[in-house]
Structure formats: structure tokens, C-alpha cells
Amino acid sequence: MSGGLRIRDMAVTYRSGAGAAPVEAVQGVSFALADGEILGLVGESGCGKSTIARAILGLVPLARGTVEWQGRRIDTLPKERFRALRKELQLVFQDPNACLDPRMTIAESVAEPLRALMPEFDTGARAARARERLAEVGLTDALADRYPHQLSGGQLQRAVIARALAVDPRLVVCDEPLSALDVSIQGQIANLIGRIRRERGLACLFISHNLAIVARLSERVLVMYRGRIVESAPRDTLVASPLHPYTRLLVDSVPEADPLHARRMLERRRRASARRRDLGSPGCPFVARCPFAVDRCRTLLPPLRDFSRGHLVACHRADEWRDGLPAER
Secondary structure, X not given: OOOOEEEEXXXXXXXXXXXXXXXXXXXXXXXXXXXXXXXXXXXXXOOOXXXXXXXXXXXXXXXXXXXXXXXXXXXXXXXXXXXXXHHOEEXXXXXXXXXXXXXXXXXXXXHHHHHHHOOOOOHHHHHHHHHHHHHHOOOOHHHHOOOXXXXXXXXXXXXXXXXXXXXXXXXXXXXXXXXXXXXXXXXXXXXXXXXXXXXXXXXEEEEEOOHHHHHHHOOEEEEEEOOEEEEEEEHHHHHHOOOOHHHHHHHHHOOOOOOOXXXXXXXXXXXXXXXXXXXXXXXXXXXXXXXXXXXXXHHOOOOOEEEEOOEEEOOOOHHHXXXXXXXXX
């Protein structure tokens, strides 16, 4: 794949304070996102998903690895040259309240990227483009002239999406765009993102802790745990036949119309929580919570291997359950 986005062996390290040991938040992550494709990235809070988003957009430096866009390496570009890419690469943040200026109207906030990145637009053209993008996400002219505190959470997230679209990007990274919204609004915004992505032919990296939403929107899904990709597959394959025990835990967490489902999941989570030990193990990052762990899982890090037609999994025992994981011991 020469176009699109390609991540190779990405690692990002943070230091929590003077003298503290560095923490590798992202560890050897590799994946590709084709032009026009929507790729889901799912995992629990703290696994490194948002760090990947920020690293792609040049907001945090890489400890190692590369980021390529349209066949060109971009992670080593000077700030001024990376700035020219901002028109092509946009980010939708998790909390719209935190990324809209309370002193600016919604229309002014949506027009701001045009002022910064497209100086050929004069004041009138910026205002017209802003209102076009707001209409595209379902916000009226009356709402465009309001301030952030006068809009609901769902309306604010629509405005943030409109701002990302203002400069006609080719890739949009959506970093947990639904988690700050009421459940009743999440479906509306998910439908909006899916519609815009299809109509515009955008590439989209959709990041969430909610597998149900990711599976609803994405064509392929990456599953991340403690800084690593542990499984990657086409959506339908991953949901129907997860090969990693952590992925199955995520799949089983999706609510069902089964009165016993909640009870079973509470018990499964209780057992998983009780196994959270040996976090410094050199082996599989999930070993402390895995009901199927054996000795080699504790001592040897499993590589991410391709098992069949693009279904990748990092599990030593995956060969044993190609037809599905067994019941927990």
C-alpha cells in the first residue's frame, strides 16, 4: 500500500517525574489504513489508544518507529513542514467542551482552522465555509451564532466534527468522540460520522473503548491492550471468532437481550480482576488476567502473527482454538 497511513513499530515513552523510570505507553505498534477506509481501534482506558492518535498528528514524539502518510515519512518533519499537512490530517477530540474557545461563537470556532491553514480564504469565504460545514453536521444558522455554553453535548460534538471538516481533510482521527456524550446521543453522532465518512470518502481511524460502536462503524478492528496490538481482523471475523482471550472479554461485554448475560459478565470480570498480578511479567501483557495462561505465556512475549486472511493475533495458544476459544477453566 503506497497511499494512506502506515504505522511501523511505533513506540511512545512518557516520564512521570524526575528520576522516575520511563513508561512505554505504546510498544511496537504497526498497522496500515488505506485511503477511504475506516479502521477501528478498541481497548480499555489507559491502553495507549489516545497516545497513538496524538503521535500520528505529531503532538507527541516517537521513541522509535515511523509514521508514513501517502508514502512519505512524516514523523521526522520539522514543525513548519508538518503544519502544511494539517489540512490533510485532522483530529476530533474526546471532550468538545475542552477544545472550543468559550469566547468564540460556534461559527467562529469552525472558521478558525481556515484562518490558520488556508490564508487564501478571506473573512467572507471563511464565514460561508463554516456555515456550510455546520449545516453538513446538522447545525442551523441560529446555532452557529451561539457560544459553546449555549449548546448541548451532542451539538458541541457536531461542531467539533464540522471544525475538523472545515479544511477538507483526507484523514480524520476520532479519539473517543462519543465517550463524553449521553448514551441516547451516541448513536446519532456515530451515524453522523459514518455518513460523512462515506459521502466524503475519508480515511478514518475511530478510537473507542466501546466494541459495539467500533464494530458498528469500522471495516477492520484493532484490539489494543497495555500498549500493544493483541488482535486485528475484519470486523465480522473478529466479532464472530475472536482468537485472543482479551478480545473475547470485550465481545462478551457487549450487552445482549439475555437476562443472565449481566450476571455472567460480572462474574467473568470479577475473576479477571482477581488475576491482576505479575504486571511486570516479560511475557504476554494479558497473562495476569488470562484464564488460559501457561508457563510460556509468563516468560515469552507472543508476536502478532497472521493466522488466516488478515486475522492477526498475539497469543501463544491461538493455534489450539482456531474454531473458537474454549470455556474458561
